[in-house]
Amino acid sequence: MFTESTVTFIALGAIFAFSFYAVLNAGQLSLGQAGFASVAAYTSVLLAPDPDVVGDLPALLAALVIGTTAGTVAAVVLGLPTMHLRGVFLAIATLGFAEAVRIFLLNAEWTGGAQGMTVPKVVTPAIAWAVLAVVAYWFWRSAPTRYGRALEAIREDELAAGAMGIDVGRHRLGAFATAGAVAGLYGVLWAYTVRLVGPADFGFTAAIDGLVTAMVGGTTVFIGPVVGSTFLTMIPEIQRALGVEAGWIRPFVAGLLLLVVILFLPGGLAGRIPRRLRVPELDGADGEGGAVGARERAPRGDVVARLTGLSKDYGGVHAVRDVDLEIHSGELLGLIGPNGAGKTTLVNMISGLVAPSSGEARVLGVAAGRTPVHRVAAAGVSRTFQHSKLFGRLSALENVLVGGHLVTRPTLVRRLLWLPSARRDERAALTHAARCLDRVGMLDAASTRANALSYGDQRRLEIARALAADPSLLILDEPAAGMNQVEAGELARLIRSLADDGLAVLLIEHNVGLVRQVCDRVVVLDFGEIIASGAPSAVAADPRVVEAYLGTEA
Amino acid sequence: MQQLLNGLFIGSIYALFAVGFALVFGILDRLNLAHPAVFAASAFIGIELVTVGGLPFWAALPAVAVVGALLGLIVERVAFRPLKGRADAHFAGLISSIAVAGMLIALLQWRYGAETRRFPADTFPATRFDVLGAQVTLLQVVIVAVCVTLVVGLTWLVARSRLGRGMRAVAENPTAARVLGVDVDRVTATTFAISAALGAVAGALFAMNVNSAQLGMGSAIELKGLAVIVVGGMGSLPGALVGGLLLGVAEVFAVQYLGSAWRDLIAFALLFGILLLRPQGLFGGRRARQV
Numbered sequence: 030m031f032t033e034s035t036v037t038f039i040a041l042g043a044i045f046a047f048s049f050y051a052v053l054n055a056g057q058l059s060l061g062q063a064g065f066a067s068v069a070a071y072t073s074v075l076l077a078p079d080p081d082v083v084g085d086l087p088a089l090l091a092a093l094v095i096g097t098t099a100g101t102v103a104a105v106v107l108g109l110p111t112m113h114l115r116g117v118f119l120a121i122a123t124l125g126f127a128e129a130v131r132i133f134l135l136n137a138e139w140t141g142g143a144q145g146m147t148v149p150k151v152v153t154p155a156i157a158w159a160v161l162a163v164v165a166y167w168f169w170r171s172a173p174t175r176y177g178r179a180l181e182a183i184r185e186d187e188l189a190a191g192a193m194g195i196d197v198g199r200h201r202l203g204a205f206a207t208a209g210a211v212a213g214l215y216g217v218l219w220a221y222t223v224r225l226v227g228p229a230d231f232g233f234t235a236a237i238d239g240l241v242t243a244m245v246g247g248t249t250v251f252i253g254p255v256v257g258s259t260f261l262t263m264i265p266e267i268q269r270a271l272g273v274e275a276g277w278i279r280p281f282v283a284g285l286l287l288l289v290v291i292l293f294l295p296g297g298l299a300g301r302i303p304r305r306l307r308v309p310e311l312d313g314a315d316g317e318g319g320a321v322g323a324r325e326r327a328p329r330g331d332v333v334a335r336l337t338g339l340s341k342d343y344g345g346v347h348a349v350r351d352v353d354l355e356i357h358s359g360e361l362l363g364l365i366g367p368n369g370a371g372k373t374t375l376v377n378m379i380s381g382l383v384a385p386s387s388g389e390a391r392v393l394g395v396a397a398g399r400t401p402v403h404r405v406a407a408a409g410v411s412r413t414f415q416h417s418k419l420f421g422r423l424s425a426l427e428n429v430l431v432g433g434h435l436v437t438r439p440t441l442v443r444r445l446l447w448l449p450s451a452r453r454d455e456r457a458a459l460t461h462a463a464r465c466l467d468r469v470g471m472l473d474a475a476s477t478r479a480n481a482l483s484y485g486d487q488r489r490l491e492i493a494r495a496l497a498a499d500p501s502l503l504i505l506d507e508p509a510a511g512m513n514q515v516e517a518g519e520l521a522r523l524i525r526s527l528a529d530d531g532l533a534v535l536l537i538e539h540n541v542g543l544v545r546q547v548c549d550r551v552v553v554l555d556f557g558e559i560i561a562s563g564a565p566s567a568v569a570a571d572p573r574v575v576e577a578y579l580g581t582e583a
Numbered sequence: 584m585q586q587l588l589n590g591l592f593i594g595s596i597y598a599l600f601a602v603g604f605a606l607v608f609g610i611l612d613r614l615n616l617a618h619p620a621v622f623a624a625s626a627f628i629g630i631e632l633v634t635v636g637g638l639p640f641w642a643a644l645p646a647v648a649v650v651g652a653l654l655g656l657i658v659e660r661v662a663f664r665p666l667k668g669r670a671d672a673h674f675a676g677l678i679s680s681i682a683v684a685g686m687l688i689a690l691l692q693w694r695y696g697a698e699t700r701r702f703p704a705d706t707f708p709a710t711r712f713d714v715l716g717a718q719v720t721l722l723q724v725v726i727v728a729v730c731v732t733l734v735v736g737l738t739w740l741v742a743r744s745r746l747g748r749g750m751r752a753v754a755e756n757p758t759a760a761r762v763l764g765v766d767v768d769r770v771t772a773t774t775f776a777i778s779a780a781l782g783a784v785a786g787a788l789f790a791m792n793v794n795s796a797q798l799g800m801g802s803a804i805e806l807k808g809l810a811v812i813v814v815g816g817m818g819s820l821p822g823a824l825v826g827g828l829l830l831g832v833a834e835v836f837a838v839q840y841l842g843s844a845w846r847d848l849i850a851f852a853l854l855f856g857i858l859l860l861r862p863q864g865l866f867g868g869r870r871a872r873q874v
Contacts, residue, residue, distance in 0.1 A: 058674060110859050116673060117614050117817075121809045122858050128806050129851040136844040233802045237681060244678055277692035284685030291679045292665050421670065 031266075033154055039255075039262045040157035041218055042242050045235075046254035047164050048212035049243035054168075055204035056184030058116065060236045061107060061123030064130040065209040066216030067231035068103040069096035071140060073217045074148055074226050085151045092217045093160070100213020101206050108205040112198055127236060135228045145227025152222040160218060161255070164211055167445070168251035173306075173455065175434060176441040178423075180204055181249075182431040185420035192380060192414075194406035194435040194498060241287045247297025249304075249422070256299045260286070308426060308475040309459045311467055324409060324436060324499045326531055327393075329359035333409075333502045333533045334379060338388035340557075341374050348374040350557040351388070356535060358501060361528035363548035363565065364537045367577055371557040372537050373415055376504055379535070380412045381405030393501055407435055411500035413491035415507050415537075421480035425471060425490050428479050429462040432497030436461070465497045466490075469523060484511040489520070502533045509540050521547045545569060553577065585717040586835045592723045594831020595730035596792065600785040600804055601811035601823040602734050603778040606741075609818025610754040610774050613676045617658045618782050619801030619808065620684035624691055625651050625783035626790035626800060630700045640706050644729070644787060651783020652776040658683055659775035664768070688798055700796045707791065726788050733781055734824045740777075741820065750774060754818075810854040816864025825866070829853075 048062045077092035111122045134140045171177045179200050182190040191197050220226040238261075246257020265279050290297055327333055334356040341349040349371040356362055366372050377383040378390050384398040391397075393408040411432075420428050430437075437458040443451035466472045469489040474482060479490060488508050495503055505524065509517045517540060525547045528534045538544050544551060545565040553561040553568055555577040561568045568574055600622060607615045625647045632643045662679040666672045710721040741747040749770045752760035761767045789804070790796040811830055815822025830850060837849045857864060 058677065114858060114862065117677065118813075118858060118862065120614075120677065121813060122855065124806065125810065125851040125854045129848055129855075132845075132847050132851075233806070237685070240678070240681070241685075275693065276697070277689040279689075280685050280692070281689035284682045284689060287682035287685070288662070288679055291675050291682065295669075295671065295675070 035262060035266055036154040037152065037157045037222055039258050040154070040161040041215060041222065042238075042258035042262055043246075043255045044157075044161050044164055044211060044218065045215040045239040046242035046246060046257055047168065048208045048215060049239050050168065050246075050248055050251075050254050051208040051211055052204050053243060053248040054184065055180040055201060056187070057201060057204065058120045059123040059205065059208060060120050060240065061104075061127045062208060062212040062215075062239055063231040063233075063236040064107075064123075064127030065100040065103045065212035066219065066235075067127075067130055067134060067226075067228065068216070069100040069213030070216035070220040070226045070231070071134060071146075072096065072099040074146055074220055075139075080149050080151055085149075086156075089151045089156065089217075089221060092221065093214060096213040096217035097210045098213070100209040100211070100216065102209075104206050104209020104212075105202065108202050108209075112201055112205070124233070124236070127231070128233065131228045131232055134231075141227070143228065145225050145229075148220045148224050148226055150221065150224045152218055157218060157222070160214055164214065165251060165255065167207075170444045171441055172251055174440045174444050174451075175437055175458070176200075176203075176439060178427065178431050179434060181423060181427075182420050182434075185422060186418050188382070188402075189414065189418040189420065190431070191402040192382070192406055192412055192418075193432055193494070194403050195431075196401070196403045198401075238283075241283055243297075245283075245286050245290050245297060247299035249296050250299040250302050252302070253297050253299035257297065260298065304424075306424060306426060306476065307459075308472070309456065309463050311460070311463055311472070324501070326409075326501050327358045327533075329357075329531050331358050332356070333358050334390065334392040336379070336388070336390050339375070339378060339385050339390055340387045341371075341378060341383065342386045347557050349378070349385075349554075352554075352557075352559055354552060354559070354562075356502065356533050358533045359528060359531045361524065361534045361536060361547060361549045363544040363551040364535060364554060365539070365541060365544055365551060366554035370554040370577075372554055373506060374557075375554065376412070376506055376535070376537060379502075380410050380504055406498065409501035410504065411495040411498040411502070412504035413488070413495050413506055413508055415510075417484075417487045417491055419479040419487055419490060419494070422478060424476050424478055425482065425493075426459070426462055426466060426475040428490055429465050429493050429497045430458060432465070432494035433458055433461055434498070436497070436499050462497055465493045468496065469493045470519070485513075485516050488512065492523070496527070500532065502535065503527060504535045504537075506537045507539060508536070509538060509543055517543055541569070584715055586839055587832060588714070588717050588719060588723075590832030590835035591828055592726055592792070592831070593834065594828035595727045596785050596789050596827075597804070597807055597811055597830050598824045598827025599730040599733060599781055599788070601808040601815070601827050602737060602820060603782040603785070604808050605812045605815065605818055605820055605823040606737065606778045606781075607774060608812065609820070610750045611663075611771060612754075612818075613663060613673070613680075615658065615663075615680050615775070615778070616677060616805070617662060617680040617684040617687065618778065619805035620687040621651055621654045621658070621779045621801075622782045622786035622789070622804060623796070623798065623801035624654060624687055625786035626796035627691055627695050627700060629787035629790060630702055630796055631695075633706055634703055640702075640791070644784060647783050647787045648780040651786075652780040654687070654783070655775040655777070655779025656772055658779065659772050663775070664771075684801070688801065692798055697798060700790075701794055702791055722791065726792060729784065729788065731824075733784065734820065737777065737781065738820050746770070746773060807850045810850040812864075813854050814857050814864060816866040819864065819866040822864055822866030826864075 052059045073092035073096040076095050078088050080088035107126050114122055179195045183197055183200055187197055242257040242261055243254055247253030264282050268278055332355050336352050336354040339352045364372055378385050378398050381397040381402045392410055395405055395408045397405050438454050440451040440454050466475055469492050471489055509520055521543055548565050551565045551568045552559055553574050560573045561571040603618050607613055628650050629643050629647045632638045632646055662683045663676050666675050707722050712719045741750055749765045752765050753767055753770050757767050811826040812823055815826030833849045834846045838846050
């Protein structure tokens, strides 16, 4: 059953599936991999030296290097203009690219047209599996690094990932380039295995096969593509062993499998393998220094955010109108107002998610809304969201680890090289994350998936994640929503202690009692305008505030 | 003139096919990649109805539409309904419809084998007309008439009928539609059925026009259909019609001026240009979902 060619094709299928895994793991659906593979295969066949002259292995190595480069270049060239496309649109654009490449190769003079070009057979099962091992190694080692977690965070929630300081565009392009490189490897190996490079092998069907393999195997665990490829390559073999030769059975079973997996096993076959992440012990002492760099914070009383004439219009609706406001470090500023008063819009402008229509939000030295979100986060703004935007399929601890993106060091390269310092840095990052979890009282839930947590716990986890970035300005958007009295009381103490540590905290809350209890200063927003500002007790007595909340006496 | 007419003939089939894509995308915000498989299946089934069942062509067409509608219901039931309410429904629906498409094509291969099938030679009278100096066959006239009637009829249905109102309500906000008493599941299923029926008719007409049906015909037109709805604005019905005709004409002229080899590149050039320059498409004025 395991003939030499079956063994080789399992490895090839897995490598191709890895090129889908590379982007799916980061939440992008690209169908252009067959295009990258064909570009790589044709380029390397044209440029690589003849195996009869330099020997099989050197020729193949040269071809692999050329192919990987060509695949990466093709991916970056396609990726730069299409990275702003999302979901279905990206899938269509990449599919169109692959198809255009195929038609081009079919019709160009130098490619041999539909016949293709003959290639010497060089690849042995050992070579194919060696390349697969290298590819799998990359994905295995890169998963639990800052880079790998950032990709997963983007998959789970792109907006929140940006707010945690992750440069979404660069990471997405990185994933895309990886897909191109791996697809390039596949293209070259394929050509030197089947002795032919022709356009028919890199069509739509090939792309779907790769996608099916990756999905069936699983797109969240690095072993997934290997599992998927073994499974799908073996179907015809099993068929043959059973004496059922009909050609339609393999595509039918492949389709059925894909359907079953997507409906019942969203993580793929390998998704059943549990992910383990050891929760570090927190033994009171501060650990051995570690690499988590605490960021410099503005001295108490300094202005961290200055809003001048800030406005936002949506069509004819003035969501926020001409707001002037200063936020100082060490201050707990409450922002209240009736529903629809523009609180969230204001906060979105301060954290850089929404560009103001006019006016300026100068936050920690950057112009929020005119700079990319991750730069605003890097300047020291961290936030929670009104509708919790956690990374649902990651554990609580992993969520907080992503939150620490800005204060931890990149470990990808060092992990690939097994440098001990990478291990130290990862452990320091874990300890830092665990400490943040502990601060909100959630260390016990560290290994629970975020979307399995109760509503109140999700809110607290968001705070821990925001804290992990060691911000200078922390924005909490209705953190007490859905909490009972006791929980809200604990939360109030936590928030107060954060401000006492010297952070500037901007608290949006509907629970007016909570705001009066903890805030130093309160700003009231109504119809997008500040109608009152000052000490909590003074504001609560302001007739305009009473009117905004209760309406005028009839 | 001849070229322009030829372009319109092939373009109207593209439009009819793409309208099915656009309808589901516009109302349900899902891309149904099983649509091309329905297109291919109906071509084979249409040929069987004529050759084995002995139906005349004009009777086979509605029969094919009914078969297509049934296939559409199955696709909805198997690939889309189980995903309802899942956070990744958008993405998962794409994959599950690819899966169903693969199974459907495999079944076709089982029943009809891998060879090309054809309508019998006498299925349709080979009458020809002269229109403004160009040669036009009766078949081509029928194709354009059927396609345009169906697309216009569908547009009317969505804009005016009670069902159409339900569809637009679901497109706007499924939860609110349910609260207001719209049977969302039924509207969804009906949408799939109509979409697939149109795709089925397109498949039969296409097979009639080129006088062959192959297993790969679905994936060949799939990319063109995607190009058409991207160009027209995802989910816009008039956009799909105009986009389809535009693509047909552009292809015919590409054959004349660039050579037949490059015909298939036109779709991708259009697709790419639109995605990069005007991602909402020619007719997708609003960013929001629309029917």
